[in-house]
Amino acid sequence: MTTAPPETQGYADLAVLRKTWSSKPRFLGWLSSINHQEIGRRYVITAFIFLLIGGVEALLMRLQLAKPENTFLSAGRYNQIFTLHGTTMMFLFAVPVMEGMGIYLVPLMVGTRNVAFPRLNAFGYWMYLAGGVFLYACALFNMIPDAGWFAYPPLSGPQFSTGKGVDAWAQMITFTEISAMCVAVELIVTILKMRAPGMSLNRMPMFCWSMLVQSFMIIFAMPAVMIASTVFLLNDRTIGTHFVNPAEGGDPLLYQHAFWFFGHPEVYIIFLPALGMVSSILETHTRRQIFGYPALVLSLVGNGFIAFGLWVHHMFATGLPQIGEAYFTAASMMIAITSGVQIFCWLATLWSGRLKATAAVHFVFGFLFIFVMGGMTGVMLASIPLDLQAHDTYFVVAHFHYVLIGGALFPLFGAFHYWFPKFSGRLMDERMAKLSFWILFVGFNLTFFPMHWLGMIGMTRRVYTYIPGLGWDHANLAATIGACVILIGGLIFIINALRSIGSGARAGNDPWEASTLEWEADSPPAPYNFPNLPVVTSRTPLWTPPAERPIVVGLREDRREILVTEVLDAQPHHRSVQPRPTLWPMLTALGFAIGLAGSIFYFSSYYVASVLGMIGLIGWFWPERPLEVEG
Amino acid sequence: MRPAPAASGVLGDTASESALHPGSQAQQDTTHLNVVNPYEGNAYAIAEGRRLFGWYNCAGCHANGGGGIGPPLIKKDQRDWIYGGDPVNIFDTIVKGRPNGMPTWGGKIPEYQVWQIVTFVRSLNQLEPRAATPARTDSLEQKTSTIRPDKDAAAHPGAVQQ
Amino acid sequence: MSERRTLDVSGLPPYDISSHSPLFWGQALMCVIEGSLFCMLIATYFYLRLSVDVWPGPGIHLPNLTYSSWALVPLIASCGGAYLADEAAKKNDRAGMLLGSGLNLGLAAIFLVLRAIEWNTFTFTWASDTYGSIVWAILFLHSYDIIADLLVTAVLMVIVASGRYGPRQLLGVHVDSVLWYFLVGIWILLYGVLYWAPRLIGGPR
Amino acid sequence: MNQSMWHASGSNAAHIRELAIVFGLLLGVIFLIVIGLALLSLRRRHRGIGQEPLEGSHHPSTTTEAKLRRAVSIATGITVLILLGLTILSVSVGKTVSASVAPAGSLAIDITGTQWWWKVHYASDDPSRILETANEIHIPVGRPIAIRGNSEDVIHSFWVPSLQGKRDLIPGRPTLEWLQADHPGEYRGQCAEFCGIQHAHMAFWVIAEPTDQFNSWMDHQLQPAAEPADDEAIHGQEIFLKSACILCHAIRGTIAAAQVGPDLTHFGSRKTIAAGTLANTKGNLAGWIADPQNIKPGTHMATVALQPAEMQPLIDYLESLK
Secondary structure (H helix, E strand, O other): OEOOOHHHHOOOOHHHHHHHHOOOOHHHHHHOOOOHHHHHHHHHHHHHHHHHHHHHHHHHHHHHOOOOOOOOOOHHHHHHHHHHHHHHHHHHHHHHHHHHHHHHHHHHHHOOOOOOOHHHHHHHHHHHHHHHHHHHHHHHOOOOOOOOOOOOOOOOOOOOOOOOHHHHHHHHHHHHHHHHHHHHHHHHHHHHHOOOOOOOHHHOOHHHHHHHHHHHHHHHHHHHHHHHHHHHHHHHHHOOOOOOOHHHOOOHHHHHHHHHHHHHHHHHHHHHHHHHHHHHHHHHHOOOOOOOHHHHHHHHHHHHHHHHHOHHHHOHHHOOOHHHHHHHHHHHHHHHHHHHHHHHHHHHHHHOOOOOOOHHHHHHHHHHHHHHHHHHHHHHHHOHHHHHHHOOEHHHHHHHHHHHHHHHHHHHHHHHHHHHHHHHOEEOOHHHHHHHHHHHHHHHHHHHHHHHHHHHOOOEOOOOOOOOOOOOHHHHHHHHHHHHHHHHHHHHHHHHHHHHHHHOEEOOOOOOOOOOHHHOOOOOOOOOOOOOOEOOOOOOHHHOOHHHOOEEEOOOOOOOEEEEEOOOOOOEEEEEEOOOOOOHHHHHHHHHHHHHHHHOOOOOHHHHHHHHHHHHHHHHHOOOOOOOOOO | OOOOOOOOOOOOOHHHHOOOOOOOOOOOOOOOOOOOOOOOOOHHHHHHHHHHHHHOOOHHHHOOOOOOOOOOOOOOOHHHOOOOOOHHHHHHHHHHOEOOOEOOOOOOOOHHHHHHHHHHHHHHOOOOOHHHOOOOOOOOOOOHHHOOOOHHHHHOOOOOOO | OOOOOEEEOOOOOOOOOOOOOHHHHHHHHHHHHHHHHHHHHHHHHHHHHHHOOOOOOOOOOOOOHHHHHHHHHHHHHHHHHHHHHHHHHHOOOHHHHHHHHHHHHHHHHHHHHHHHHHHHHOOOOOOOOHHHHHHHHHHHHHHHHHHHHHHHHHHHHHHHHHOOOOHHHHHHHHHHHHHHHHHHHHHHHHHHHHHHHHHHHHOOO | OOOOOOOOOEHHHHHHHHHHHHHHHHHHHHHHHHHHHHHHHHHOOOOOOOOOOHHHHOOOOHHHHHHHHHHHHHHHHHHHHHHHHHHHHHHHHHHHHOOOOOOOOOEEEEEEEEOOEEEEEEOOOOHHHOEEEEOEEEEEOOOOEEEEEEEOOOOEEEOOOOOOOOEEEEOOEOEEEEEOEOOOEEEEEEOOOOOOOOHHHOEEEEEEEOHHHHHHHHHHHHOOOOOOOOHHHHHHHHHHHHOHHHHOOEOEOEOOEOOOOOEOOOHHHOOEEOOOOEEOOHHHHHHHHHOHHHHOOOOOOOOOOOOHHHHHHHHHHHHHOO
16 A cells, blocks of 8 residues: 555546536436436335335225125235235335345445446346336236236136236236346346455445345346246246146146245345345444354355245145155254344344434334244244144234335335435434334234234135134234224335435434445435545444545546456456446337237237347447447 | 126126126016127136036037037138127027037026137137137147147158157 | 545556456356256256156157257357457457357357257147147247347457457457357257157157 | 134144144244343443443454353354254154045045035945035044045145145145044135135035934935925926026936036035035025125126026025935
């Protein structure tokens, strides 16, 4: 490290840097933006809109189930709405919002200027948006899927699900999985190849570890749902293949294996970023380095591997051989160990830290309470005899809402309050945030705790109504009231967020005195993130005095240069030049969207998709007018 | 869609689009039959028609459209319909029956179900929109047209195909 | 800004055509995705094989070995072309790249022609039964990947031929060969599964 | 509460209930400990262990770390042991509860799920003892019953919570489950795998009765339908045999023999109609025959156009089929 006097240190010329890294102006600039902050923010906002849509669908279901033999929704309409609710929440909200947070925060936390493949990032978002718009556009034409969010054949097959509803569902998955894989590839390459110099793997923040493991899980899980939804279901429905046709040697269980091999890693794909968020929030608000960093990292990686080994616990009731199912009981129990280690490490952090009870910490405690209960019912469901009684009942509905809302939504809300100053430069109102937390917490438990009892006394899942006299009436009414309380809590959260954007208290770069690099950039961060890329000397960079932390100089400002570093110890290896903003990724996504949307009607539309996509890709990769890097 | 139930929900039932209200309404005057097929191009009606085609044992004489005792229902040329291929002709054939063995189903099969069977029979001949016609069924019938005679075997029959 | 020590990186090269570059890692991950897709299709093939007694169903003959075995030769040879283009890209040797990519395209075209002839001899379609469905699914997806990669190679050749290209396009040629090695490798695995497994396991059909 | 896993009255369900209680208590205690520790840490937050000045090093002293490291590793060890114990316990109970082969001397019943009702077929070696009925299963108390499950269309799931766990009915893949009722009584079951528009109204009743009562029921069910006595019922039988009913339903002893709909030979003796949706009364039966779509929208029961005058005799005839 050379200690050069300040004036010759080549401090970045901020004006040139800002012009190089900012998007083009006005609407075309907005469409052609490839800046990770803008695309990350778009992911999160679009996902929250789908959360609202999914929430409204949940309310409609609860109103229909408020009393026995209710006629608020007809049978067909209820089945469509619970399918849309499940699909929207799982595919259009949960995975994209975690990716959006990852795209926004990972480049800032690892100390670089953008994700590895910025144009691919833009393409990923447009495919996700096209998927969501495609599903709800089909819904407007009454092509609404009504076979459930995992659409088991033969019910979802060509003979028993008529019309194009289930096709629209299957093709929507193609959109969202392409977008998820784009994000996964970018994040893996960003985390492994573009970390700030000195940030060796054991100095990486926990959130980046969780995004890395999540991305690897996406890489191996999404092809399974691509096969289940497109190769098996869509081909069976449109061109008459026999993958899941019981009469022709096909096997409905083949679809279930393929889907749940993706299905269970999917819920851990949603859950792992939440673990990273909780670690970040706790590290900052307990004023101490997280306890058991290696244990947390190993349990994340362990969680990633074991998640692929326990999908058959969704299929215990299908009569598979006993010994096979017993293995999956053991695997399902094992994954509780990795979550257990995480929770013990957090408890140790809480015990030995000095906690500041901000709204984010409230949500973390809400997460601890709800997720641990969800984990307990999860261990119960891992045992075959108990699962044979509880499978496809409201006990399971209660379990997965506890682990999904408790395990992912509460940490997400906590992270939203924690990183809101970084997104918008203003603090959210603490009093209103804590109020929304308590209402959400009480509403959640009022809605979903009675469902444990409902499942025990025999109420099965996905029923649009039930006959009186089975003892189910009061619990269902309580659940409906609870759902309304959640609605109120959600509205308060939205009001708080919208109000704070405009008139929240101003937050400087680092309102929480946190330890990770994103708090060194200003709020909201400049298009180039850091004037000079930081050099990392410890696991908690911002808690080491600035004098001990060098900065990187020598990157050219007149072109989008990033630093490519070694995988293990992040020593700088070479500089790389990133492409400029362009419309082509959006046009490519548009071409694929047109072709894929048509393909549920005519198979030849796949060729339209291929040709339009190819044209878009050629434009995307064509060398730009003035080459960035001369030969 | 099936006939509308009396009390349909606030947002309506997917089954409520049909204009027919048999049963719960006053008895229909059967002299001038309703000649418009209410289920034209309706995916649900085609699926119901296939189910009823099996349940009412139409396959007993017509096989799965290939013909047996009764004439084939999948016509190679649309001019082959003996009594006409329009929905109203097929409806008439089913309701009134035809000489040489086609029974009269008029009093037996409810009218809306006859229209569903008519729509299904037409879908066998690709007369219904492709988007409404399912690509295959969960039944044993293997599309014989998909298995072409093996050219090599024809060339040198008896040789064990390697 | 308080005076801080600096790490000068201006000396580092602005690009690097090697396995250290991010684009290489992106392509490697693409191969991992395609690989996991094909491995699951192979698992599906054997799952379906085990659930029926007679495989393939009556009236259907296994695709014969002649065309597919002969087709392997041009495919593996095309890897040579890809290797030539790759080495030329590292040395920014325009003629070498054009020769290598051209060789790659030509030999791959021969492979595709042989495959098209072979498809003509099939006596079953994807709608015949599960055997036809899974075999056609594997063949279609693999052919789709090969044609897509050949188009990318062709576009890169046009760019290189036009002379207006920089190191980013050289990196493109280098990285494109990675995907080609993968596609050839995965086909050798699929060839074993589709053509030899039924003969070894199920007895001659 | 006759459809409840908590009020178990079958041997298998009782085993599972005990297992659930063990799991629930043990895991509940663990839950309380973890949440208690989390809340306790709130109280200690101003002092923390050893109260090191965190603002400087952001790292507690090594003694605190060592203490915490020991605590976490012990907790993890205990977690592993508990989970191992629960796995062994659950696999052992699993073996006794759902053996892959039904115990000896069990009564074999073939249950076939079809869209939105249940075909019940009492299998037996003696062809004269084979019985075909629907939606209501009588079983002798204390004797194991082998349920051989299959499906005609989509995946359903046969589940009587008071007697046994559920078993999916998958087309093309017969499954086996066995259950046993220890006390006489009526137990309601419901389809547990989403099977279409009327999945909610696809219920059935299992009526456990002492062996002799079961045998007399069986003998009565095996008899063909009794000839209608009064002329109202005779007129009803004519209407039944003339209208669309015989296209789907069978009544042994008459010419109606279609296997498509439920067997109505002893319809009058059944508790409910339309797969457990309505009680079997004349009023409900009239409403069901007049407009089945109003009661089960989407059901495959046809809407048969009957003259108002024909309705009453038909209902008298059907209710007379005890």
